[in-house]
Amino acid sequence: MSEHRRRSANPGGEQPPPRRSDSERPYAYGHPVEGAPEYGRGGPAGGPGRAAAPGRAAGPNRSGAPGRPGPGQVPGQGGRRAARETAEQPRPTRAEMRKQSRKGGGGAGSAGGPPGGRGAGRGGRPGKKRLIDYPRSGKSGLRRWLPSWKQVLTLFLVFFGGGVAAVGAAYALVQVPDEKTPLQIQSNIFYWADGTEMARTGNENQQLVELSQISRPAQDAVIAAENDTFRTDSGIDPKGIARAVYKMATGGETQGGSTITQQYVKNVYLSQDQTLSRKAKEFFITLKVNGEKSKDQILTGYLNTSWFGRGATGIQAAAQAYYGVDASKIDVCQGAMLAGLLKGAGLYDPSLSAANHERMVERWNWILDRMVTTKALSADDRAKCKDFPEPIDAKTATKTTGEVSYLVETAKQYVTNKDPDITTAALDRGGYQIHTTFQKDKVDALKKAVDDFESARLDPANKELDRNVQIGAASVVPGDGAIVAIYGGPGVENGHFTNNADAAGVPVGSTFKPIVLATAMQEGVLTKNGPDGKPAKINPDSRYLADDLAQIYRADGSKAIGDDGQPYHQRNSDPGKKGYVTLRTAMQWSYNVPFVQLGQDVGGDKVRAMAIKFGLHDDKTLSPANTLTLPLGTSTPSAIRMAAAYSVFPAHGQQADPYSVTGVQFRGKDLPNFDKPVLKTVIEPAVADNITDVLQNVAKNGTGSKTAELGFPVAGKTGTSDKSKSAWWIGYTPSLTTAVSMWREDVAKQTGLESLDGTGGKSEIHGGDFPTEIFTRYMKIIGPGNPRSFTAPAPWGQEVDSSGAPATASASASPSTSPSTETSPTAEVPTETADPSPTESQRPTGRPSGKPSSSASSSPDCLLGFCPSSSPSSGAAGGTGTGGNGGNGGNGAGGTGTTTGTTSGRNGGPGTGTG
Secondary structure: HHHHHHOOOOOOOOOOOOOOOOOOOEEEEEEEOOOOOOOOOOOOOOOOOOOOOOOOOOOOOOOOOOOOOOOOOOOHHHHHHHHHHHHOOOOOOHHHHHHHHHHOOOOOOOOOOOOOOHHHEEHOOOOOOOOOOOOOOOOOOOHHHOOOOOHHHHHHHOOOOOOOOHHHHHHHHHOOOOOHHHHHOOEEEEEOOOOEEOOOOOOOOOOOOHHHHOOOHHHHHHHHHHHHOOOOOOOOHHHHHHHHHHHHHHHOOOOOOOOHHHHHHHHOOOOOOOOOOHHHHHHHHHHHHHHHHHHHHHHHHHHHHEEEEEOOEHHHHHHHHHHHHOOOOOOOOHHHHHHHOOOOOHHHHOOOOHHHHHHHHHHHHHHHHHHHHHOOOOOOOOOOOOOOOOOOOOOOOOOOOHHHHHHHHHHHHHHHOOOOOOOOOHHHOEEEEEEOOOOOOHHHHHHHHHHHHHHHHHHOOOOOOOOOOEEEEEEEOOOOOOOEEEEOOOOHHHOOOOOOOEEEEOOOHHHHHHHHHHHHHHHOOEEEOOOOOOEEOOOOEEEEOOOOEEEOOOOOEEEEEEOOEEEEEEEOOOOOOOOOEEHHHHHOOOOHHHHHHHHHHHHHHHHHHHHHHHOOOOOOOOOOOOOOOOOHHOOOOOOOHHHHHHHHHHOOOOOOOOOOOEEEEEEEEEEOOOOOOOOOOOOOHHEEEEEHOOOOOOHEEEEEEEEHHHOOOEEEEEOHHHOOOEEEEEEEEOOOOEEEEEOOOOHHHHOOOOOOHHHOOOOOOOOOHHHHHHHHHHHHHOOOOOOOOOOOOOOOOOOOOOOOOOOOOOHOOEEEEOOOOOOOOOOOOOOOOOOOOOOOOOOOOOOOOOOOOOOOOOOOOOOOOOOOOOOOOOOOOOOOEEEOEHHHOOOOOOOOEEEEEEEOOOOOOEEOOOO
């Protein structure tokens, strides 16, 4: 090749050829030329390739693959044209390309632009820049989704700044309430069921005082008990707030503030909502209070707005209520007691119960020791507080009298149980409108019935036998649960502060037997299988042995063993062999033996479970399932609860929890949580109607025959516990159920139940006596209601006789037609006498019921009521029960008591009891 042909086309001299990528190598007919040297963008002059058509880049097509010759292009000619263009437009350097990319002049999608930059728009125009570059452009994989440190910092600053602004705005907008606001006397208005006003109550025991009018020992005791760092802290307990917020957010129990400042704010901030928004508001108010008020001002407000119990808001009212002196006269011993009440007067008022007294004494000592630790009290002054400063007797804080006082307390207790946000302290401050279920005509009629009975039967001069007689009663609507009337006692104005209608701890006796029969009819007995292979469901015509001191057997046929380790024998109220009687007859005369045996045949666990379904609480008022005498009424629920339980029978098997409030408003605004209880089916309608038929016979021809003079259908059952410690009658019409209980107890001294024998000149008291008489007087006033008659029962179950029953019914006892008491029925001698201890071949067979049941322990001489076969001269034990003071309808918690003793009465119930 000649020098001329190898001469450079660039007249400016020798220059090294520009570097280029593989994609810029020359192509011929769309294919690369093997061994060709690197040239400019369009290929060497005269080399293979093609000229770029207008709007199209030279070389490969847009996808990067070799392209075909453009329109009007001859293969082999494009190289020359491209060479000329390259000579005229030199290739930019990499720095220039990067600069161009940053300016949007190149990039992916533009001819010759490097990939990965900001994308150009259509036709090579620069792409639009995003406000927030996320996901991050130019990144791939995980880095594309990870925010940059600039983005993280920006986000943090935005939220932090917004939070600070929000806190500042909230702090500026929150106003500190005046501590006088919650102390304005407001009334709670209670309404009868017809909407008329029943009572108007309010906290009348409250006064504002200055800090100088509060003794320094009282101030120091409160600070030591509630917030010993009060004088130096910022008013906020972050841990306490976080704990309270967490519990509210997770649905746990709400908590109040832990510092005195927080508690003061909570006292003044009257909203009853326990929400996160309220907690936030309290937080800001606390900050502002702590910044704007002095510690003395905060302490003054706290002591003036705190609730101390006994209807007292503020320490001045509390000092008068508990010690009859002004707050300025409170000494260190009394101040420690008052400070202890701030933890909860319902649990620490020492006059309410023995348990409260014990708790308060322990807390009182702790507060005094704490005062020594914080140097608010010297050890010598602490030593002067040896004896607990007992408060004076409580006085009623309202002007309500008579039964209205018990109606108001029943409604208040129901409200606080249904809505925990409405505390007793909140109710004492007032502002609520409470609509009750109580019907004035029935309340008045029930009180008149009791008053007339006491005037006719009790002699005020007979202080030994007719004093401390307690009567409680309640009426409940079947199929609804509404409590329409109660009798709680002679009234708080007469010093009787306990609501007898709601008092637990009184054994219900034989009024429990219908629940046992209902269980046997609904669930069946374990001694025989029905056609479906399940326990046979019996009917009231089934026959059971009723002989006094008969041996009791377990469902598997083995002998029931008492706690003394001896075979257990049950006694009736009167001696003699009654033979095999139907359960209808056993209910009529309230024989004990058949129902104790029936309880074994059904299973104590099933009987107890049925009682709970009927609405009796699974608590200490309900005897354990393994108590042999569970069917005889060793349990101790209230009259309200028993009336509601019996309502299942006239309601054809439908159960409803008792309630006393239909609606509550706070300052005119309706509050939730007060809907009517939901009805639940607990037994079949045919079972309920058959039980009613059996109990009608009791009221007409049996132990409740006093009601026969009413002249309209009534059903019910009597009950008497051991040694006449209690007597009951629970009766009903199709539209109303009423329970009447009677016992003797010195409520003030809480010495326990005493025998009713001798009351009203009667040597023995039974449920068929005075309680049935009160019920009859009451029903004569209010009438039968509507409907007047009960539903006729449909056939149910089958006759399942107890082991040893004769082949015919001729052995059934035939009692006289007009018994006057539950414990003294006269009965003809059965035509066929049955041995109280069946032979081995007569013992029941069936599926085992588990571990032998037993009740209280006994000795061979039946000291505690269990009579071994070797010494059958005494009665069966009433077992062990517990009792206490329940809430409305048994809702509240209270003290406990024990019930043990010898069964000498018909019911085999407990001998003694303390509530």
